[in-house]
Amino acid sequence: xxxxxxxxxxxxxxxxxxxxxxxxxxxxxxxxxxxxxxxxxxxxxxxxxxxxxxxxxxxxxxxxxxxxxxxxxxxxxxxxxxxxxxxxxxxxxxxxxxxxxxxxxxxxxxxxxxxxxxxxxxxxxxxxxxxxxxxxxxxxxxxxxxxxxxxxxxxxxxxxxxxxxxxxxxxxxxxxxxxxxxxxxxxxxxxxxxxxxxxxxxxxxxxxxxxxxxxxxxxxxxxxxxxxxxxxxxxxxxxxxxxxxxxxxxxxxxxxxxxxxxxxxxxxxxxxxxxxxxxxxx
Numbered sequence: 001x002x003x004x005x006x007x008x009x010x011x012x013x014x015x016x017x018x019x020x021x022x023x024x025x026x027x028x029x030x031x032x033x034x035x036x037x038x039x040x041x042x043x044x045x046x047x048x049x050x051x052x053x054x055x056x057x058x059x060x061x062x063x064x065x066x067x068x069x070x071x072x073x074x075x076x077x078x079x080x081x082x083x084x085x086x087x088x089x090x091x092x093x094x095x096x097x098x099x100x101x102x103x104x105x106x107x108x109x110x111x112x113x114x115x116x117x118x119x120x121x122x123x124x125x126x127x128x129x130x131x132x133x134x135x136x137x138x139x140x141x142x143x144x145x146x147x148x149x150x151x152x153x154x155x156x157x158x159x160x161x162x163x164x165x166x167x168x169x170x171x172x173x174x175x176x177x178x179x180x181x182x183x184x185x186x187x188x189x190x191x192x193x194x195x196x197x198x199x200x201x202x203x204x205x206x207x208x209x210x211x212x213x214x215x216x217x218x219x220x221x222x223x224x225x226x227x228x229x230x231x232x233x234x235x236x237x238x239x240x241x242x243x244x245x246x247x248x249x250x251x252x253x254x255x256x257x258x259x260x261x262x263x264x265x266x267x268x269x270x271x272x273x274x275x276x277x278x279x280x281x282x
Contacts, residue, residue: 019087024095025113025121026051026065028080031106033146033255037072038080047077047107054102058095059088066121068262069128072214074254076147078131079110079261083121119268127191129261130206132220132252137200148201149220149256155227157197160204163226163233164193166240167219174243176222178214178251186243188212195223202227205260214251222249 028051036044040052048065055063068081088095096112103109133148135141140150170189177186190208197203204220222239225231231239231249239247 021085021087021117023083023085023115023117023119024092025081025083025115025119026109027111027113028077028082029108029110030077030080031146032071032073032075032077034106035073037075038067038070038077047071047080048082050104050107051082051099054099055084055086057102058090058098059086061087068121068125069210069259071257071259072254074146076255076258078258079129080259081121081125081262081264083115083119116268118270120271121262123271124264124268125262126265127207127209127263128211128259129263130211130216131258131260132204132206132216133256133258134202134204134220134224135200136197136202146255147258149252151224151228153228155202155224156229157195157202157227159229159233160202160223160227161195163223163231163236164195164204166233166237168193171240172243173212173215173240175239175245175248176215176218177212177245178218181213184212186212188215216257217252217254218245218248218250220256221252224252225249 028047030047032047034045035047035050038047040046040049048067052063052065055065063084063086065082065084071077071080090098092112092114096109099109099112134155135144135148135150136152136155137150138152168190170187172186173188174186188208188210190206192205192207194205194207195202204223206216206219222231222236226233226236
């Protein structure tokens with residue numbers, strides 16, 4: 001009798017399906033009064049730290065947020081942009097709704113968008129729009145006191161507009177740089193400065209590719225001195241050329257500053273080189 005060997009079949013182990021990673025962009029608004037800026041810190045409450053904590057609850061795993069520009073303590077965001085990667089399959093609208101339910105009332109996600117894998121909120125940002133608000137009146141208002149800088153003396157808005165013309169374009173802004181980030185290249189490009197008066201408010205808006213630490217607040221303090229008559233419009237041109245911070249105006253408080261909008265291109269090529277991160281204007 002012929003013996004036929006019995007072949008044993010080896011069970012095929014099924015591997016778990018690979019989870020697809022999604023790249024999600026958030027547009028965030030926040031009142032920065034209660035926070036020590038955007039960037040997370042061990043000992044302080046920050047906007048990034050708060051958002052990442054709630055995102056961990058929503059997505060079921062730790063999340064690292066990449067941001068367009070870090071804002072400092074007390075500074076506000078109207079159109080801050082950040083992105084994160086997640087394996088969560090939760091629909092975008094539900095991510096936004098659940099996140100807003102968990103967040104404190106001074107932080108809100110305005111929009112959530114699915115983005116290409118290559119999108120990077122920091123390195124693909126083309127330009128940013130910042131706004132500084134001055135309330136020019138004898139009295140302040142109790143309810144909005146955290147969202148403007150109060151100046152009692154009348155300001156010459158026409159002189160401020162004239163001075164602003166010397167600041168547009170590409171310049172060495174050493175005279176308008178704060179104490180941090182002095183290693184950064186001081187050459188920056190401001191494409192537009194718009195100054196307008198609306199009732200008691202004087203609104204200064206700056207559009208540029210990037211800004212130095214405290215640059216917007218120092219520029220606003222210098223233009224304020226022009227409005228008060230402490231500087232002439234032409235003095236701003238000389239201050240710019242001097243590269244001397246002591247000749248410029250004061251650094252205005254953070255509560256009047258807002259990051260309004262971040263501009264991005266239509267396509268997002270892969271970022272090949274991670275350049276050293278520069279500290280943004282807060």
